[in-house]
Amino acid sequence: MKRRFLLALPPALVSLVALPFALAPHAARAADPLPFGRGSWAALRAAHRGKPSVIHLWGLTCAPCLVEMPLWGKLVAERPDLRLVLVAADPVPQDPARVSEMLARSGLGKAESWAFADRFYERLRYEIDPAWGGELPRTLLIDRDGRVTILPGVADLAEVRAWLDRQGRS
Amino acid sequence: MRRLLPFVAVLLLATPAGAQHAHHGAKGGAPEAFTATPAFGPDGTLWLVRALTDRVVVVRSTDLGKTFTAPVMVTPEPVNLDWGPDARAKIVADAKGGLVVTFAIFQDRNFNGRAFFARSTDDGATFAKPQPITADKTSQRFETAGADPAGRVFAAWLDKRNGPKARAAGRPYPGAALAFAWEDGEAGFGPTAIALDNTCECCRIGLAFAGPGRPAVVFRNIFPGSIRDHGVITFGNPTAPGPIRRVSADNWKIEACPHHGPSIAIAPDGSYHVAWYTDGSARKGLFYARADNAEAPFGPPRALSTPNRQPARPYLLSNGAELHLVWKEFDGTKSIVRWQASRDSGRQWSEARTVAETADASDHPLLAANAGRAYLSWLTKADGYRLIPLGELP
Numbered sequence: 001m002k003r004r005f006l007l008a009l010p011p012a013l014v015s016l017v018a019l020p021f022a023l024a025p026h027a028a029r030a031a032d033p034l035p036f037g038r039g040s041w042a043a044l045r046a047a048h049r050g051k052p053s054v055i056h057l058w059g060l061t062c063a064p065c066l067v068e069m070p071l072w073g074k075l076v077a078e079r080p081d082l083r084l085v086l087v088a089a090d091p092v093p094q095d096p097a098r099v100s101e102m103l104a105r106s107g108l109g110k111a112e113s114w115a116f117a118d119r120f121y122e123r124l125r126y127e128i129d130p131a132w133g134g135e136l137p138r139t140l141l142i143d144r145d146g147r148v149t150i151l152p153g154v155a156d157l158a159e160v161r162a163w164l165d166r167q168g169r170s
Numbered sequence: 171m172r173r174l175l176p177f178v179a180v181l182l183l184a185t186p187a188g189a190q191h192a193h194h195g196a197k198g199g200a201p202e203a204f205t206a207t208p209a210f211g212p213d214g215t216l217w218l219v220r221a222l223t224d225r226v227v228v229v230r231s232t233d234l235g236k237t238f239t240a241p242v243m244v245t246p247e248p249v250n251l252d253w254g255p256d257a258r259a260k261i262v263a264d265a266k267g268g269l270v271v272t273f274a275i276f277q278d279r280n281f282n283g284r285a286f287f288a289r290s291t292d293d294g295a296t297f298a299k300p301q302p303i304t305a306d307k308t309s310q311r312f313e314t315a316g317a318d319p320a321g322r323v324f325a326a327w328l329d330k331r332n333g334p335k336a337r338a339a340g341r342p343y344p345g346a347a348l349a350f351a352w353e354d355g356e357a358g359f360g361p362t363a364i365a366l367d368n369t370c371e372c373c374r375i376g377l378a379f380a381g382p383g384r385p386a387v388v389f390r391n392i393f394p395g396s397i398r399d400h401g402v403i404t405f406g407n408p409t410a411p412g413p414i415r416r417v418s419a420d421n422w423k424i425e426a427c428p429h430h431g432p433s434i435a436i437a438p439d440g441s442y443h444v445a446w447y448t449d450g451s452a453r454k455g456l457f458y459a460r461a462d463n464a465e466a467p468f469g470p471p472r473a474l475s476t477p478n479r480q481p482a483r484p485y486l487l488s489n490g491a492e493l494h495l496v497w498k499e500f501d502g503t504k505s506i507v508r509w510q511a512s513r514d515s516g517r518q519w520s521e522a523r524t525v526a527e528t529a530d531a532s533d534h535p536l537l538a539a540n541a542g543r544a545y546l547s548w549l550t551k552a553d554g555y556r557l558i559p560l561g562e563l564p
Binding site: 061062063064065090091092093094095118119120121122123125126130131133134135136153154 | 200201202204253254255281424425426428429430447449454477478479480482498500502503505530531551
């Protein structure tokens with residue numbers, strides 16, 4: 001996850017990266033999401049290659065997503081083996097500050113977070129999955145071999161836990 | 171003052187970014203509406219209503235979209251426009267030369283809307299101050315308006331007024347209601363009535379007319395079990411919405427709203443034509459179906475394209491003896507508009523043909539007709555606004 005990624009950097013770089021966060025006016029507020037644009041999906045997949053990961057697509061304009069978010073917050077607290085990446089995939093790009101507010105409220109302020117930042121919505125969706133019509137929420141379970149299991153709609157977290165258990169064993 | 175208005179408008183249009191930051195409370199800029207909706211006037215003038223960041227303007231073209239006049243402001247003050255992907259400002263040009271613009275704003279962060287209309291009686295030189303379409307303040311979105319064959323303007327929208335009442339009485343109230351009103355002389359729209367409760371709440375609705383005083387509205391409904399499939403309601407007379415006729419049993423069970431609304435056309439022979447998007451268990455993708463008349467069941471759905479090309483945003487137009495159907499799909503690099511036409515009441519359709527493409531964001535493709543010719547109307551980020559004549563039927 002992002003935190004681990006930062007720890008892998010040389011110490012000098014860590015302090016440079018950390019500085020803007022230290023100066024942020026709201027200490028409790030999470031950092032703004034990473035802008036998700038053309039090519040971001042490939043970058044995201046590459047960064048997590050070989051590691052079982054859960055990509056959760058959600059949106060500020062998706063009411064069921066907002067209800068579900070705190071449950072993901074609880075799961076993150078419960079399962080240190082959950083490598084969770086959140087992607088806010090609203091059809092019209094949203095204010096990044098509102099995205100991070102929602103995540104902070106849901107206990108997901110420290111999770112790796114992206115938000116659609118390009119109006120060319122068709123292209124972003126196509127890069128993720130050509131057959132995805134944009135419905136939210138949507139969860140992708142990606143194992144260490146890159147095999148993707150799609151959970152459309154609100155995820156059954158028991159299924160996610162069982163999947164995580166299997167990743168630990170394999 | 172009237173002379174100055176276009177110049178003021180030009181200045182404002184030239185600085186959308188400035189306007190965005192000056193007038194919005196939202197940090198980082200509010201999401202931006204990006205739509206252009208056409209209507210031809212009886213004299214062949216092309217009227218185009220644009221939803222911009224925080225305002226609605228109307229431009230006109232007398233040379234089929236090659237050049238446009240300076241924009242005329244519809245919203246005198248900056249507004250928090252509904253920027254939802256299925257929302258759009260619309261314009262109706264009636265047979266007498268009058269114009270009616272409709273649009274919606276967000277009242278709050280929970281996407282509660284307020285629908286407005288604004289009328290011009292001086293050939294689009296000015297618009298009267300926008301007025302709410304209905305007195306109730308709960309929430310209205312996806313307003314759509316059209317002039318019936320007798321010239322009377324009808325408006326329909328999705329309205330949430332019955333939700334709080336039901337919940338206060340301890341009853342659940344999924345979705346919204348399909349509400350409607352007719353124009354009532356100079357005063358604007360008359361009383362609002364509800365045609366149907368518990369429709370899906372955030373998809374555009376489609377409108378056509380089966381005759382004078384007989385609107386036909388297509389919308390995504392909530393069928394039992396949270397199945398969000400499409401239905402058509404045809405009015406028996408101006409105040410009598412008929413029963414819902416299901417277009418297709420796609421069986422799309424979803425607890426959310428997909429932001430994908432349908433389109434409808436009625437041909438001179440009275441046949442109904444509907445196109446829609448679904449991700450149901452029975453079928454997935456974009457589909458078309460026809461019915462012989464206002465009562466007959468719809469025939470089997472015909473797939474348009476394949477789901478992995480993201481076919482979406484269908485639009486139908488009846489133009490004399492022709493039917494036209496366009497939709498948008500994505501080829502991996504570009505968004506393209508596909509076109510099919512029929513000359514036999516929708517029984518057989520031409521091979522789909524690409525009529526426009528763009529390599530960046532775009533509005534829904536729309537259709538309009540003038541002097542017997544059908545046109546594609548499409549607003550794109552990279553290539554601007556285009557009005558493309560649909561040539562000889564393929």
